[in-house]
Amino acid sequence: MSFSPLVSELMDALRELPGVGPxxxxxxxxxxxxxxxxxxxxxxAAVTAAADRVGECEHCRILTEERVCALCASTRRDHGVxxxxxxxxxxxxxxxxxxxGGLYFVLKGQLSPLDGIGPEELGLxxxxxxxxxxxxxxxxxxxxxxxxxxxxxxYLAEMAHGHGVNVSRIAHGVPLGGELEYVDAGTLSHxxxxxxxxx
Amino acid sequence: xxxxxxxSLAPAYxxxxxxxxxxxxxxxxFTRDHGRVGLVARGARRARSRLPGTLQAFQxxxxxxxxxxxxxxxxxxxxxxxxxxxxxxxxxxxxxxxxLLVRTTRRQDPHPELFGHxxxxxxxxxxxxxxxxxxxxxxxxDLLTSLxxxxxxxxxxxxxxxxxxIAYRYDPDTGFHPLAGGAAGxxxxxxxxLGLAAGETGAAGSRAARELMRAALAxxxxxxxxxxxxxxxxxxxxxxxxxxxSDTGEDDSACQ
Numbered sequence: 001m002s003f004s005p006l007v008s009e010l011m012d013a014l015r016e017l018p019g020v021g022p023x024x025x026x027x028x029x030x031x032x033x034x035x036x037x038x039x040x041x042x043x044x045a046a047v048t049a050a051a052d053r054v055g056e057c058e059h060c061r062i063l064t065e066e067r068v069c070a071l072c073a074s075t076r077r078d079h080g081v082x083x084x085x086x087x088x089x090x091x092x093x094x095x096x097x098x099x100x101g102g103l104y105f106v107l108k109g110q111l112s113p114l115d116g117i118g119p120e121e122l123g124l125x126x127x128x129x130x131x132x133x134x135x136x137x138x139x140x141x142x143x144x145x146x147x148x149x150x151x152x153x154x155y156l157a158e159m160a161h162g163h164g165v166n167v168s169r170i171a172h173g174v175p176l177g178g179e180l181e182y183v184d185a186g187t188l189s190h191x192x193x194x195x196x197x198x199x
Numbered sequence: 200x201x202x203x204x205x206x207s208l209a210p211a212y213x214x215x216x217x218x219x220x221x222x223x224x225x226x227x228x229f230t231r232d233h234g235r236v237g238l239v240a241r242g243a244r245r246a247r248s249r250l251p252g253t254l255q256a257f258q259x260x261x262x263x264x265x266x267x268x269x270x271x272x273x274x275x276x277x278x279x280x281x282x283x284x285x286x287x288x289x290x291x292x293x294x295x296x297x298x299l300l301v302r303t304t305r306r307q308d309p310h311p312e313l314f315g316h317x318x319x320x321x322x323x324x325x326x327x328x329x330x331x332x333x334x335x336x337x338x339x340x341d342l343l344t345s346l347x348x349x350x351x352x353x354x355x356x357x358x359x360x361x362x363x364x365i366a367y368r369y370d371p372d373t374g375f376h377p378l379a380g381g382a383a384g385x386x387x388x389x390x391x392x393l394g395l396a397a398g399e400t401g402a403a404g405s406r407a408a409r410e411l412m413r414a415a416l417a418x419x420x421x422x423x424x425x426x427x428x429x430x431x432x433x434x435x436x437x438x439x440x441x442x443x444x445s446d447t448g449e450d451d452s453a454c455q
Binding site: 018019025110113114115116117118119146147150151154155158182183184185186187189190193 | 214215216217221234248250251253255256257258278281282284285286287288289290291293294298303380387425426427429430433434
């Protein structure tokens with residue numbers, strides 16, 4: 001049997017979500033329509049409002065409906081330190097896991113010649129402008145430990161050094177609670193090469 | 200197209216990877232015996248997968264896959280040697296070599312000798328053995344030869360041996376033509392051609408060799424620019440902002 005046009009349209013729309021296939025889309029649509037119309041209206045309103053009004057922070061490119069996000073607007077955080085990450089989700093992960101008190105900059109990607117992504121696509125000219133303005137003392141590189149992430153980190157480091165900005169990078173290596181035996185060779189050799197003095 | 204087939208432990212490098220669906224990776228691989236191959240690594244982005252650390256560019260790998268058509272499924276991946284670590288501009292030189300391979304070779308078109316040249320390039324870049332410009336020029340020379348467009352560096356268009364001190368003009372279709380009036384002015388010195396053929400550092404690292412290889416590669420690259428080349432140049436500019444000479448000791452990009 002086939003669903004009515006509006007119901008099919010709802011299922012198609014739900015399938016745009018990551019991880020949602022035809023079966024889950026059908027289950028969600030039927031649940032919303034048969035059991036929970038209020039939730040359906042609330043979801044619709046929230047999606048519309050967010051899609052229309054959420055943009056990105058002028059300073060760090062985090063998602064926000066304000067011109068400047070709460071982190072960048074905060075007077076309690078150190079505006080001289082910038083942690084540079086690839087994705088907005090990385091900001092939330094770091095905020096939960098650390099007591100970092102500086103600001104962030106979201107690249108929304110990584111340098112990748114084969115994908116045609118260069119420094120402009122990542123907003124690095126904007127970032128360099130901020131280095132040139134002199135407000136940034138230190139950057140913390142938190143790009144992903146992939147080949148492209150490494151290329152991005154190196155580029156950023158050169159750019160920062162050019163403006164007298166200090167550069168540090170988060171450590172890469174063996175996951176906590178893991179066992180060396182089961183760590184893949186690439187990670188292990190990286191961790192070994194990056195060993196640190198133990199005092 | 201083609202029947203279902205299984206390939207075990209093929210020597211390979213990953214040229215490029217990108218996320219695919221929610222948990223998988225799409226890999227562009229360069230293998231010794233099967234040429235360039237597109238593979239899907241299913242579930243490789245799950246938190247508990249050991250694959251992402253292994254499936255990185257510039258690592259010598261043994262890959263097993265099965266499937267038909269243009270995109271097969273990765274079954275297993277193992278490191279086949281010491282992991283290589285490319286840093287700084289050498290990393291970008293490596294990305295440049297990968298971009299060259301993706302742009303000039305076709306899928307399922309094996310070039311075992313080119314795989315050997317690539318392996319040597321990556322190893323030399325990782326060990327910081329030799330100047331990047333020299334390594335890349337020799338790789339470009341060997342790439343063209345493998346593709347069947349090798350430069351006739353030993354003799355001119357008329358069949359006479361190339362001689363040092365004589366300047367030559369390069370024509371992509373017919374080869375090298377001696378220019379009247381010695382090596383002065385435009386043209387490329389015969390010594391550079393012979394040096395490039397012999398793999399001499401001085402000749403291969405010269406600006407003339409870079410311009411020659413650029414002209415020779417151009418017909419095989421099409422209209423689009425090479426992104427890694429722009430990246431290399433921007434990188435040097437970013438480093439130059441530090442003041443003083445750039446730390447690569449080169450006046451320009453090592454990439455084409």
